[in-house]
Amino acid sequence: MWYRRDRVVRELLKFGAVGGVGFIADIGLFNLLLFAGGEGPLHDQPLVAKTLSVTLATIITYVGHRAWTFRHRTRIKHSRGYPLFFLFNGLGLGIALSCLGISRYVLDLSGPIADNISANVVGLALGTLFRYWSYRTWVFPANPSGPVPPPPAAREAEPVNA
Template sequence: MSGGRGVRASGAKYVVVGLVATAVSLLVFNALVHGPWGLDVLNDSPSKAVVIANCVGMLVSFPATRLWVFDAQPGRSVLGQLIAFLVVNFATMLIPVACLQVTREWFHLHDPVSDNIAANVVGLALGNAARYVAYRRWLFSDLTPAARVRRHRARWRLWTQTRSVTQGSATGRSTAHPDAAPARVPVEG
């Protein structure tokens, strides 16, 4: 998938998968923290409930993200992708946990609406954005690690060349390399 159309298509699919996983996470979180009939077993530990709810959501999102959103590349290790998926998800899970902690500890808001806005609206939106970038860039990229290094080097060369040309036209010399010959500036006469 390359180009704007591929990004839009995978982005739209990612939103659908995210909505399903979010619905699962919301149900689990609210049952654990604000559950009816005395089921609010983690009311005093909402951060633990966020972690548990997100783990359940991950069970839903991994296969759908791998197979449908990013069309898993043949020959890629499922176990390797799963491990990387878990690392990305646990790292980005800190975002909604931090939002929830700020709401509870700094603003002293402990009601269901505040908890859900902090963890499941603001935190989830920020976490999902971070996950999408990580998935697209590293986890489900169709590039091998060596190809990513080559692409990065090519982009770096292009950036430094563009920079030296734009700076060179302003100063009359190139800054690409100390041994480089001065850039030729046309003389108007």
């Protein structure tokens, strides 16, 4: 029981660290596209800016999660894992875009603070909860026989007990 809880805690910390890097890329590009120099190149297209910034963050986090966060879980083929990862990130993006769209177009709130709170606080929090659950469930499923063994090169370096 302790082992399982410790593993989940370590996994959550790694998920947060990788997500933090993706978050920096996401909000950095989002704000650059909307507000660089007062009015960025996409200042009147916040949904397009958010889509582009989340796409960059998705690529970064896929690499980080596959190589580090979930490396102990079952490895599914890239041909299945990558599309699933993008699908669930697309749904997470939909959550963030919904929050941003409601803020901008229903509540008529705009500007750096309103856009960032709706897209990068509320939308990101809800999207992150969804992503963590979906990654663990479908993209990086549990290995029923235990942790994934190390790659062959690492096994060759292990000492053999005689």
